[in-house]
Amino acid sequence: xxxxxxxxxxxxxxxxxxxxxxxxxxxxxxxxxxxxxxxxxxxxxxxxxxxxxxxxxxxxxxxxxxxxxxxxxxxxxxxxxxxxxxxxxxxxxxxxxxxxxxxxxxxxxxxxxxxxxxxxxxx
Amino acid sequence: xxxxxxxxxxxxxxxxxxxxxxxxxxxxxxxxxxxxxxxxxxxxxxxxxxxxxxxxxxxxxxxxxxxxxxxxxxxxxxxxxxxxxxxxxxxxxxxxxxxxxxxxxxxxxxxxxxxxxxxxxxxxxxxxxxxxxxxxxxxxxxxxxxxxxxxxxxxxxxxxxxxxxxxxxxxxxxxxxxxxxxxxxxxxxxxxxxxxxxxxxxxxxxxxxxxxxxxxxxxxxxxxxxxxxxxxxxxxxxxxxxxxxxxxxxxxxxxxxxxxxxxxxxxxxxxxxxxxxxxxxxxxxxxxxxxxxxxxxxxxxxxxxxxxxxxxxxxxxxxxxxxxxxxxxxxxxxxxxxxxxxxxxxxxxxxxxxxxxxxxxxxxxxxxxxxxxxxxxxxxxxxxxxxxxxxxxxxxxxxxxxxxxxxxxxxxxxxxxxxxxxxxxxxxxxxxxxxxxxxxxxxxxxxxxxxxxxxxxxxxxxxxxxxxxxxxxxxxxxxxxxxxxxxxxxxxxxxxxxxxxxxxxxxxxxxxxxxxxxxxxxxxxxxxxxxxxxxxxxxxxxxxxxxxxxxxxxxxxxxxxxxxxxxxxxxxxxxxxxxxxxxxxxxxxxxxxxxxxxxxxxxxxxxxxxxxxxxxxxxxxxxxxxxxxxxxxxxxxxxxxxxxxxxxxxxxxxxxxxxxxxxxxxxxxxxxxxxxxxxxxxxxxxxxxxxxxxxxxxxxxxxxxxxxxxxxxxxxxxxxxxxxxxxxxxxxxxxxxxxxxxxxxxxxxxxxxxxxxxxxxxxxxxxxxxxxxxxxxxxxxxxxxxxxxxxxxxxxxxxxxxxxxxxxxxxxxxxxxxxxxxxxxxxxxxxxxxxxxxxxxxxxxxxxxxxxx
Numbered sequence: 001x002x003x004x005x006x007x008x009x010x011x012x013x014x015x016x017x018x019x020x021x022x023x024x025x026x027x028x029x030x031x032x033x034x035x036x037x038x039x040x041x042x043x044x045x046x047x048x049x050x051x052x053x054x055x056x057x058x059x060x061x062x063x064x065x066x067x068x069x070x071x072x073x074x075x076x077x078x079x080x081x082x083x084x085x086x087x088x089x090x091x092x093x094x095x096x097x098x099x100x101x102x103x104x105x106x107x108x109x110x111x112x113x114x115x116x117x118x119x120x121x122x123x
Numbered sequence: 124x125x126x127x128x129x130x131x132x133x134x135x136x137x138x139x140x141x142x143x144x145x146x147x148x149x150x151x152x153x154x155x156x157x158x159x160x161x162x163x164x165x166x167x168x169x170x171x172x173x174x175x176x177x178x179x180x181x182x183x184x185x186x187x188x189x190x191x192x193x194x195x196x197x198x199x200x201x202x203x204x205x206x207x208x209x210x211x212x213x214x215x216x217x218x219x220x221x222x223x224x225x226x227x228x229x230x231x232x233x234x235x236x237x238x239x240x241x242x243x244x245x246x247x248x249x250x251x252x253x254x255x256x257x258x259x260x261x262x263x264x265x266x267x268x269x270x271x272x273x274x275x276x277x278x279x280x281x282x283x284x285x286x287x288x289x290x291x292x293x294x295x296x297x298x299x300x301x302x303x304x305x306x307x308x309x310x311x312x313x314x315x316x317x318x319x320x321x322x323x324x325x326x327x328x329x330x331x332x333x334x335x336x337x338x339x340x341x342x343x344x345x346x347x348x349x350x351x352x353x354x355x356x357x358x359x360x361x362x363x364x365x366x367x368x369x370x371x372x373x374x375x376x377x378x379x380x381x382x383x384x385x386x387x388x389x390x391x392x393x394x395x396x397x398x399x400x401x402x403x404x405x406x407x408x409x410x411x412x413x414x415x416x417x418x419x420x421x422x423x424x425x426x427x428x429x430x431x432x433x434x435x436x437x438x439x440x441x442x443x444x445x446x447x448x449x450x451x452x453x454x455x456x457x458x459x460x461x462x463x464x465x466x467x468x469x470x471x472x473x474x475x476x477x478x479x480x481x482x483x484x485x486x487x488x489x490x491x492x493x494x495x496x497x498x499x500x501x502x503x504x505x506x507x508x509x510x511x512x513x514x515x516x517x518x519x520x521x522x523x524x525x526x527x528x529x530x531x532x533x534x535x536x537x538x539x540x541x542x543x544x545x546x547x548x549x550x551x552x553x554x555x556x557x558x559x560x561x562x563x564x565x566x567x568x569x570x571x572x573x574x575x576x577x578x579x580x581x582x583x584x585x586x587x588x589x590x591x592x593x594x595x596x597x598x599x600x601x602x603x604x605x606x607x608x609x610x611x612x613x614x615x616x617x618x619x620x621x622x623x624x625x626x627x628x629x630x631x632x633x634x635x636x637x638x639x640x641x642x643x644x645x646x647x648x649x650x651x652x653x654x655x656x657x658x659x660x661x662x663x664x665x666x667x668x669x670x671x672x673x674x675x676x677x678x679x680x681x682x683x684x685x686x687x688x689x690x691x692x693x694x695x696x697x698x699x700x701x702x703x704x705x706x707x708x709x710x711x712x713x714x715x716x717x718x719x720x721x722x723x724x725x726x727x728x729x730x731x732x733x734x735x736x737x738x739x740x741x742x743x744x745x746x747x748x749x750x751x752x753x754x755x756x757x758x759x760x761x762x763x764x765x766x767x768x769x770x771x772x773x774x775x776x777x778x779x780x781x782x783x784x785x786x787x788x789x790x791x792x793x794x795x796x797x798x799x800x801x802x803x804x805x806x807x808x809x810x811x812x813x814x815x816x817x818x819x820x821x822x823x824x825x826x827x828x829x830x831x832x833x834x835x836x837x838x839x840x841x842x843x844x845x846x847x848x849x850x851x852x853x854x855x856x857x858x859x860x861x862x863x864x865x866x867x868x869x870x871x872x873x874x875x876x877x878x879x880x881x882x883x884x885x886x887x888x889x890x891x892x893x894x895x896x897x898x899x900x901x902x903x904x905x906x907x908x909x910x911x912x913x914x915x916x917x918x919x920x921x922x923x924x925x926x927x928x929x930x931x932x933x934x935x936x937x938x939x940x941x942x943x944x945x946x947x948x949x950x951x952x953x954x955x956x957x958x959x960x961x962x963x964x965x966x967x968x969x970x971x972x973x974x975x976x
Contacts, residue, residue, distance in 0.1 A: 021327070023193030027175065058194035062202055071202040074937035077885025078198075078335060092192045092199070099178065099189075102171040109167035112160045 006037045007046045014054035014100065026051035026096055027103035034107020038115075043108040044101060051100020056093055186335045198331035205939035209971050212322075216243055216314040217976040223248060224960060227968030229933030229941035231477040232960035241481035242308040242495045244974055246315025246343070249475060252934045252941075253492035254319065255330040256471050256880055257351065258340045260493050264288040264350035264357075269556075270549040271336050277550060282432055284546045285560050285567050287583050288357065292349035295585040305590035309345035312495035316343035330935060332881060351493030352589070356582040358467075360516045360614040363437050364696045366426040367805055369645050373419035374803040383830070384695035384813050386644070387685050389820040392701035393708040394683050395617075395629055395675050396665040403663075403688030414645060418521065421574030422646055423804065425519075428570065434467070442699065442902040442910065443510035444678045444730070445617065446707055450625025452673035454720040455921025460621035461726040462499060462508020463912040465902045469880045470888060470943055472931030474914050479596075480960050486596040487957050489914050489929065496592040499914060501925055501957075504599040505622045506918040510677045512615035512631045512665075513699060515692035516581035518638065520565040520649035521574050532563050532575070535651035539564065565649055576646060579655055581634045586612035601628050601668060608632035609661050617665075617677035623920045629675040630666035631682050635659035635691050644693045659689050674711045678900070680704035695813040702736040702898035709736070723919040723926070730915050731952045732900040737819060738782045739770040744822055745785065748842045749849060758853045760864035772899050774870030774892045781867065783896060784856055786815075788848035793818055796833035869894065874907040877930060877946065879937075886937050888930075888946050917954065926954035 010033045017025020030047030037043040062068055072085035081087045157165075176182070178189035191197050207225060214221075219236040221244045226232070231248050235241035250257065262268045266284035268276035283289075299306040320340055323329045333340060372380040414422075429437050442465035450458045466473055474489040479497060488500015499508045523533040531538040541561040548556040561568040565577045587610055594607035604620055608630060615633025620626075641653035665682035667675055679699035683691070692698060710729050714721050742765050749762050761781045768778035790807075794814055798807050807814070821828040826841035833839075853864075860867045870892030879886035895903035895911070902911050916927040930949040934941040948955070963969055 018193065018195055021196050023189045023196065024175075024178065027171070027178075055194060059199065062194050062199055066202040066206055068199065068202050070205070070938040071199055074201065074331070074886065075198055077937070078331075078883050080885070082885055088192070091188075092194065095178065095188045095192055098174045102167070102174045105167040106164075106171040109160070109164040113164040116158060116160045 003037065003042050003046070006033055006042075007049070010046050010050040011053050014050040015057060018054040018058050018096075023055075024099065026054050026100040029054075030100040030103020030105075031107040032103075034104040034109070035111050037108070038111060040105070040108040040112070043104045047104020047107075048097050048101035051103070052093055052097040054100070055096025059089070059092055181337070187337055190337065191335050196327040196334075198334045200327050200334075201331040201936050201938040204328040204330070205934065205936050207941075207970050211973040211975060213975050214243065214247055214315065214318045215321075216311070216318065217974060219976065221974040222960075222964070223972040223974060224964040224966075225970040225972070226958065226963050226966055228944060228955060229476075230955075230958070230963065231475075231933070232958070232963040233477060233479055234960045235481045238304070238481045238483045239307065239311045240974075241479055241484060242311035243315040243318075245477070245479060245490070245495055246312035246317075247319050247974070248315075248477065249312075249490070249492045250316040250319035250323075250343070252936075253471060253475060254316075254323065254340060254935075255332045256935050257316070257343070257347075257493040258333075259880065260351045260354050261343075261347040264292070264354045265347075266546065266548060269551065271338050271551055273551040274553055277548065277556065278431070279433060279436070280548050281556075281558055282428075282436065284548070284558055285569055286357070286361070286578070286580070287560070287562075287567050288350055288353035289346075290544065291583050291585065292346045292353055295349050295587065296346050298585055299587065299590075303590060305587060305593055306345070308495045308593060309348050309589060312348060313343045313345050348494050348589070351491060353582065355473075355491065356586075356614045357436060359511045360582055361437055361580055362515070362517045362697070363426055363429045364515070364693075365517070365519045365643070365645050366422040366429070367809065368693070368695060369414045369422035370419055370426065370805050371803065371810070372414040372645065373416070373422075374801045374805075375797070376801075377413045379797075383817050384644075384693065384810070386690065386693045388681055388694040388698065388701065388816055390701065390816045391705075392680050393676070393704045394665075394681055395677055395704075396631075396667050396683050398684055398686050400683070400687050401663050417574055418646060421521065421570070421572075421576055422519075424572050425570045425576055426805075442679060442703070442897070442904060444676075444703060444707060444900055444902075444912075445508040445510050445619040445629075446674065446676035446711060446726075446729075447619050447621040447627035447629070448711065448715070448721045448726075449627045449669060449673035450921065452715045452721055453919070453921055454722040455919050456625070457623065457919060457921025457923075458621035458625045458627050459721060459723060459726055459920070460501075460506045460508065460619060460627070460918040461730060461916065462510075462619060463730050463915045464499065464508070464510060465911050466913040467910050468875075468877045468913055468930055470877050470886060470931055470937075471880060471933075471935040472913060472929050474929045474931070475933060476927070476929065478958075478960050478963070484593070484596055487925065487959070488916070488927075494589065496589055497596060498592060499916065500596075501918055502596055502598075503623075505595075505601075505604060505620060506916075506920070506925075507595060507604065507618055507620050508916060509616040509618050510679055512617050512633060512682065513679050513692065513697050514615050514631070514633075514635050515643060515690075515697050516613060516615060516634065516636065518565075518579040518636070518643055518655060519569075519646035520563070520577050520579060520653070521646050522563055522565075522568070522577055522649040524575055530561075533650055534564055541568065563649065565654065577649060579636075581613040581615075581636060584612055584634070586610075586633075588612075600624075601626055604628070605630060605666075605668075617679075617682065619675065619677065621918060621920060623923075625920070626669055627673075627675055628666070628668040629677060631664055631677075633664075635664055635689065637689065643690065644695070644697075659691075663689075672712070672715075674708075674715060676704060676707045676711060678704035678707055694816060696810060700737075700812050700816050700819075700898075703900050703902065706732060706734055706736040706898075706900055723917050723922065723924060726917040726919075727915075727926075727952065727954065729900055730912065730917070733771045733773055733894045734900075735770050735772055735779075735782065735896060735898045737786070737815070737898045738768075738772075740819065741786070741822055742768065742770065742782060744841075745845050745849065748845045752846060755853070757857055757862055757864055758850065761849075761853050761856070761867075764864060764867075771894075772869055772873075772896045772903075773894050774868060774873075776869050777865055777867040779869035779896075780856060780860075780872050781852060781864070783869070783873070784852040785848055788851045788855070789845060790814060790818060792844045792848045792851070793830060793833070796836050797830070800834040872906065873903070875903055875911065876907040876909055877943070878909055880935070888943050891950070912949075915949070915954065916957075925957035927957050928954045 075088035266280035874890035875893035877888035897904035
């Protein structure tokens with residue numbers, strides 16, 4: 001139940017942040033997910049999905065609204081990839097995913113490290 | 124104090140086991156063995172830092188990935204920005220509502236209730252579709268490209284700041300009176316551009332290139348508009364020809380140089396102003412002199428610097444056409460006008476098509492984004508177009524210096540101190556560079572290596588072109604048109620004119636500098652005696668109005684005959700060789716002969732004319748030279764192709780390939796031995812236009828000219844060299860295209876490319892097989908050809924029909940349907956009607972914007 005709640009909240013927060021122009025929101029949300037969910041085997045995928053979903057959903061919405069074919073071709077050309085229009089799409093999704101994933105990893109690792117240090121401090 | 128023996132024993136044991144040396148360096152005491160969690164945290168921190176760094180700052184060639192690629196505010200917004208629909212917009216600074224209609228092909232029509240609002244809305248519309256192009260153009264002229272692209276552009280920036288477009292624009296602006304209409308237009312225009320910048324930033328619709336390069340456009344100023352105008356002046360009029368001639372003079376010798384690179388063209392041309400001319404008040408120019416070693420070395424050094432600059436900064440020959448037909452020679456009874464300026468063909472194009480309507484200004488045509496006024500087009504009564512006049516507007520001066528007079532130069536009998544101007548050039552990813560520009564009385568010092576050389580360039584003199592264009596747009600007849608052009612100084616253009624009363628005219632408006640002494644086609648001493656002393660009086664510059672023939676034409680050829688009393692430039696790379704002008708003159712004359720009448724369709728046909736006038740002169744002579752010769756089967760087939768050829772450089776013509784290759788081989792066979800024996804360092808192809816005129820003349824009337832008998836080749840005539848060149852041609856084409864001569868079509872060897880302005884090859888159009896060559900009215904020099912008819916306009920005042928097209932599209936956004944939507948129609952020789960604002964507003968597919976204060 002807790003994992004599901006973290007997942008839903010994470011995805012929604014990341015989506016909202018990106019929608020409002022805060023493209024870095026998935027990293028912050030991922031960080032929060034990592035802190036909130038102590039088990040990294042859950043936190044990391046949730047962070048990655050939140051990042052991917054937030055950037056991916058916005059990309060999908062733009063495609064539905066305007067059609068991104070020409071834009072993707074143009075970006076591929078600008079990047080030097082000729083007419084390989086999938087490359088900018090994949091790059092965009094990867095950036096979103098990495099922001100969420102690294103945020104969650106850092107949050108999770110930090111939380112675990114603090115947990116390890118906690119007894120030493122009290123001793 | 125007693126110690127527990129057990130404890131004492133443990134302490135001793137630990138001390139014995141402890142490593143020697145101070146305790147603080149022991150590993151165990153200094154760094155506790157890291158736990159798995161610590162390692163994990165460290166790795167997470169590293170990975171996060173790497174991802175965030177790439178996201179915020181980019182990595183290697185990649186831009187900052189976050190701002191660049193996020194789907195809401197990044198480059199993907201180009202998809203949304205490409206959408207154009209009906210909308211109401213609020214613009215700061217508007218006085219009254221303005222209506223903008225956009226035709227289905229993107230042509231804009233602006234109807235305003237005040238002149239101020241018209242120019243403001245024009246600025247907004249330009250920036251809406253071309254803001255990145257405008258920013259690029261102003262950065263180019265202001266020497267600020269390095270700021271956004273890094274040190275790759277630093278040489279270019281240094282050169283621009285030395286040359287002085289920015290100083291000229293600032294001076295021009297300071298000289299415009301506060302109540303001058305052009306000042307008010309430029310201010311309103313800037314406000315419109317800035318309205319769009321503000322809007323685009325707030326809606327995340329800045330062009331994707333801003334996002335990818337990671338910068339925001341600065342506010343637009345009227346000086347930026349003057350800089351954009353200066354860019355065009357530089358492209359068309361800043362030449363390095365005197366440096367080229369100096370090196371040729373040194374290596375070939377003054378006698379050959381003066382024979383091969385004469386002031387007056389050796390071939391037969393078609394000047395549009397045949398005279399008679401008023402006598403000149405200046406002394407005749409001197410003959411070619413021998414250039415010294417020091418002069419040649421200085422010229423070579425500066426020349427190599429200029430040739431290393433990107434294309435477009437130095438004018439390298441022009442190619443534009445315009446002509447007009449009087450009402451009494453036209454089928455409709457009204458005057459006809461045709462214009463097709465040939466420029467570097469880019470995506471986005473240099474042109475933006477629009478109609479501007481306000482109480483004081485009605486004009487339709489093309490403007491250059493960044494400037495508020497229509498440059499070529501028509502109003503209710505007159506139409507005009509222009510070609511480059513090609514007269515010499517750049518003069519190089521060798522400053523006399525002495526170590527005893529540091530930072531000074533000798534001029535007019537006294538030592539003068541150089542003025543200096545300092546600039547900071549911000550460089551992306553590097554330290555800001557400081558540049559000090561020295562300025563003599565002649566102009567900026569352009570090099571100090573060896574011989575200090577400064578440049579006098581007409582483009583550095585203030586020229587209130589915006590005001591002139593405003594008055595042209597408001598003119599209703601020849602007198603108003605001509606009077607407006609009195610204030611047009613640079614670049615010098617051949618302005619063709621036709622009006623609704625059947626009148627036609629042509630005038631080469633602009634400065635024709637006068638040098639009373641010396642050899643202006645070479646760098647000259649800067650001591651004062653050789654200075655530019657003035658310009659040819661306006662009434663004596665080349666011009667005609669309603670000539671008896673009823674036709675006028677210009678195609679960058681020398682405008683006047685050898686009787687003209689002033690020096691206006693040499694035949695060597697200042698003026699065009701004249702083949703396009705000859706062809707246009709020929710077609711117009713033949714069509715108009717014997718009472719024939721010309722139509723708008725004839726004008727369109729002539730703009731797409733692929734007949735090579737030079738080929739029509741030379742090929743018959745070549746065929747004579749080959750007559751009776753023993754030829755191989757392939758050579759015979761190639762000769763047969765030429766025998767039945769109509770001299771048209773069409774893509775399906777195999778003869779066109781044979782001719783083109785032959786002419787290059789003929790030039791090479793004649794001149795390359797000289798180049799080799801005299802160790803000429805100038806690339807021979809750089810001066811092919813001049814040498815081609817010589818070769819044409821000798822082939823037709825001096826087949827034993829000494830040029831054919833070059834050192835090492837023995838005694839030769841034109842016929843010998845032609846036969847050899849033909850054989851070389853066939854061998855080369857066989858090797859390249861196979862042995863079947865009938866398949867050597869021009870389209871296989873000649874293509875055209877429309878290059879993306881930001882030099883992104885993936886956004887180019889082409890290469891595509893293309894008709895024409897450098898000599899045809901449908902100009903397509905080079906291979907792939909990157910320049911040509913950048914705008915075609917045909918006006919028929921009798922039918923009141925106005926048709927035009929340019930290759931490209933109105934939008935710089937490659938995701939827009941208007942990025943390259945006109946290219947195919949242009950390629951196929953089609954035109955679109957130039958609608959009035961009223962017609963456009965009610966046309967199918969039109970989009971309407973209501974601009975509100």
